[in-house]
Amino acid sequence: xxxxxxxxxxxxxxxxxxxxxxxxxxxxxxxxxxxxxxxxxxxxxxxxxxxxxxxxxxxxxxxxxxxxxxxxxxxxxxxxxxxxxxxxxxxxxxxxxxxxxxxxxxxxxxxxxxxxxxxxxxxxxxxxxxxxxxxxxxxxxxxxxxxxxxxxxxxxxxxxxxxxxxxxxxxxxxxxxxxxxxxxxxxxxxxxxxxxxxxxxxxxxxxxxxxxxxxxxxxxxxxxxxxxxxxxxxxxxxxxxxxxxxxxxxxxxxxxxxxxxxxxxxxxxxxxxxxxxxxxxxxxxxxxxxxxxxxxxxxxxxxxxxxxxxxxxxxxxxxxxxxxxxxxxxxxxxxxxxxxxxxxxxxxxxxxxxxxxxxxxxxxxxxxxxxxxxxxxxxxxxxxxxxxxxxxxxxxxxxxxxxxxxxxxxxxxxxxxxxxxxxx
Numbered sequence: 001x002x003x004x005x006x007x008x009x010x011x012x013x014x015x016x017x018x019x020x021x022x023x024x025x026x027x028x029x030x031x032x033x034x035x036x037x038x039x040x041x042x043x044x045x046x047x048x049x050x051x052x053x054x055x056x057x058x059x060x061x062x063x064x065x066x067x068x069x070x071x072x073x074x075x076x077x078x079x080x081x082x083x084x085x086x087x088x089x090x091x092x093x094x095x096x097x098x099x100x101x102x103x104x105x106x107x108x109x110x111x112x113x114x115x116x117x118x119x120x121x122x123x124x125x126x127x128x129x130x131x132x133x134x135x136x137x138x139x140x141x142x143x144x145x146x147x148x149x150x151x152x153x154x155x156x157x158x159x160x161x162x163x164x165x166x167x168x169x170x171x172x173x174x175x176x177x178x179x180x181x182x183x184x185x186x187x188x189x190x191x192x193x194x195x196x197x198x199x200x201x202x203x204x205x206x207x208x209x210x211x212x213x214x215x216x217x218x219x220x221x222x223x224x225x226x227x228x229x230x231x232x233x234x235x236x237x238x239x240x241x242x243x244x245x246x247x248x249x250x251x252x253x254x255x256x257x258x259x260x261x262x263x264x265x266x267x268x269x270x271x272x273x274x275x276x277x278x279x280x281x282x283x284x285x286x287x288x289x290x291x292x293x294x295x296x297x298x299x300x301x302x303x304x305x306x307x308x309x310x311x312x313x314x315x316x317x318x319x320x321x322x323x324x325x326x327x328x329x330x331x332x333x334x335x336x337x338x339x340x341x342x343x344x345x346x347x348x349x350x351x352x353x354x355x356x357x358x359x360x361x362x363x364x365x366x367x368x369x370x371x372x373x374x375x376x377x378x379x380x381x382x383x384x385x386x387x388x389x390x391x392x393x394x395x396x397x398x399x400x401x402x403x404x405x406x407x408x409x410x411x412x413x414x415x416x417x418x419x420x421x422x423x424x
Contacts, residue, residue, distance in 0.1 A: 004099040005281045005288035006422075007274040009113075009392040010037045010217045014232040014269035014380040017118045020221050021229075021268040026055055026384075027062040028222065029270035030069040030115035036217035037111075037272040038073065045074055047284070049107030051081035052097050054090025054114035055384040057121040057166060058083065065115065075111070088335065089297070089410050089418035090114050091271060091387030096295050096420075098275040108280035114389075115270035116382035121166065123159035132156055163266070169414060172303040176413055177251030179305045180258045180336035186304070187342040191257040194337035195244040198262040198377045201334060205235035205374025212373060215396050234265045234380040262337040267380025271388035289395035293405070293421040294320035300415045306339030308417020309409035310346035314353075314361035316419035322405060324363040327421075329397055329406040331390045332365075334375030339411055344370075372397065386410065391420065398424050 012033050015021045021029065030053055038045060053066035062068040067081040075081075086093040091114030098110035132152060139145040168175045174182070183189065205212075209231055218228035249256030250263070281288050296315035300308050309332055317324060324347065332340050344365050346352045353362040373379075373393060376386060390408040398406050402424075409419040 001103050003278040004102055004292045005276050005278055006290055006391060006395055007276050007281055007286050007288045008041050009271065009273035010040065011215055011271040011389055011392060012219050012269050013216055013229045014234060014267045014382060015229065016234055016380060017266040017268060019233060022119045024117060024221055025120055026059055026115045026117040027065055027068045027072065029117060029268060031072040032219045033113060033217060033270040033272040034069055034073040046076060047109055048075055048079055048111050050101065050110050051075060051079060052084060052094040052110060052112045054084050054094040056085060056087060056090055056116060057118065087413040088383050089387050089412045090384040092418045092420060095273060095275055095388060095391060099292050102277050109276040111272060112275050113270065113272040114385035114387060116384035117268045118163060118266050118382060119268050121162040123161055125159055126156055129156035169302045174303050175251065177258050177263060179303055180338045181252045181256055182303055183306050183342040184257050184338040187345045189338045189341045193341055194257060194262040195241055197337040197341060198244055199239060199241050201374045201377040202235050202239040204372060205378035208373035215392050232379050234267060235374060235378040258336055258338055262377065264335050264376035264381035267382045269382040269385050271385045271392055273388055273392060289399055290422050290424040293423045295420040298417040300417065302415035305413055305415045306335060306411040307342060307346060308411040309419060310343040312417030312419035313347065313407060313409050314358035316421050317361040320421040322421060323361065326405050327407045328369060328403040329394055330365055330370045331394045331408040332370060333386055333390060333410040334371065334377040335381065335411050337377060394422055
C-alpha cells in the first residue's frame with residue numbers, strides 16, 4: 001500500500017475555557033483553522049475528496065460539525081464530510097479514518113482535524129422540567145395552565161453541567177481526575193513528582209512560544225475583539241514550583257495529589273490537516289511534513305484510563321516494526337501529570353512488558369525528547385482537537401530537527417489508549 005502523508009497543517013491558538021474564545025463556537029474555530037490552511041497552501045478546494053473532523057462536545061446547532069466546517073470554509077457542497085468521536089483521541093481518529101479511506105481507494109486527498117469549544121458545552125435541565133414545559137405548551141386554557149404551574153418545583157431549574165457529565169465515566173463512576181488518582185497510588189507517583197513535571201511543561205511551552213507560532217494561525221475572536229490572538233494563553237509566565245505546591249487536591253480531598261495545577265487545562269481550539277496518498281502528494285508538488293508509519297488503539301479498565309498509552313505505544317511500534325529506542329521525539333498527552341508519569345513507569349518496567357506480551361517494544365523514555373514544547377498541562381486540552389495537535393506539533397519538530405521517527409499517544413476517556421508512529 002502507498003504511504004499516507006500528512007501534507008500540511010495549521011491550528012488556532014489554544015485558549016482557556018471562558019477567555020478569549022468564549023464566544024466562538026466549535027464550528028467557527030474549525031472553520032478558522034480550515035480556511036487558513038487552504039489559504040496558506042493555495043489548494044484548489046475541488047481537490048479535496050472528503051472532510052473528517054473530530055469533536056467531543058458536538059453542538060446541537062451544528063449537527064455533523066465536519067460538514068458545517070467544510071461548507072463554511074468554501075469546500076464544495078458535493079464534497080462529503082463526517083464527524084468522529086473517540087473522546088480525547090477524536091483528532092487522531094479523524095486522521096486514521098482519512099488514512100484508511102485513502103488506503104482502500106475511497107479518495108486520495110482528505111482534510112482531517114479536530115475542533116472543540118469547551119466554553120460552549122451546554123448545561124442540561126432535568127427531564128422533569130422538559131416534561132413540565134411540554135405540558136405547559138399543550139395547555140389551551142388558563143385553568144389548564146394554572147393546574148400545570150401548581151406542579152412546578154424549584155429543583156427543575158437546577159442544571160446539570162455538561163462538561164462535568166462528559167468528564168465522568170458512566171461505567172466506573174469516576175471523573176477523569178479521580179482515575180489519575182488511581183494511577184498515582186498504583187505507581188507511587190508523588191505530589192512532588194507531579195508538580196515538577198507540570199512546572200517543566202509551562203517552562204517548555206514558554207520557551208517554545210516563537211517555535212509554536214509556526215503551527216498557529218492568528219484568530220480574531222468574535223464579536224468584540226479588534227486584535228488577533230496569536231499565542232496559546234495557557235502557559236503561565238512566572239509559574240513556580242512553590243505556587244503549584246500550594247494548590248489543594250481537586251479530585252480527592254485530603255489525601256489526594258492531583259490538583260488543577262498538575263492537570264490539563266480545559267480549553268478551546270481547532271486543528272486542520274491535509275492527509276493524502278504519497279502519489280497524490282507528488283502530483284500536487286508538495287513536500288509533506290511526514291508520513292503515518294502505523295497506528296494502534298488499546299482498551300483498558302475505565303478507572304485506569306490514563307494508562308492507555310502504555311498499551312497503545314507498544315502495539316503501534318510492533319506494527320511499524322520499530323522499537324521505542326528508535327523514536328527521536330515522543331508526545332504523550334498530558335491529561336494529568338500523574339497519568340504521564342505512570343505510563344513512563346509502566347513502559348520502563350520489564351514486568352509490565354512480560355505481563356502483556358510487549359517485550360521488545362517498551363523501554364525507558366528519555367525525558368529530553370518527551371513533550372519538548374510543553375504539553376496539555378500548559379497548552380491546554382481541547383479534547384476533540386488535541387490528537388491532531390500532537391501530530392502537527394511532532395511533525396513540525398521532526399522537520400526542523402531533521403528527525404526520522406516520532407510517536408504520539410493519548411489516554412482516552414472511557415478506558416482506551418491511542419498511538420501513532422510518524423516518519424520522515
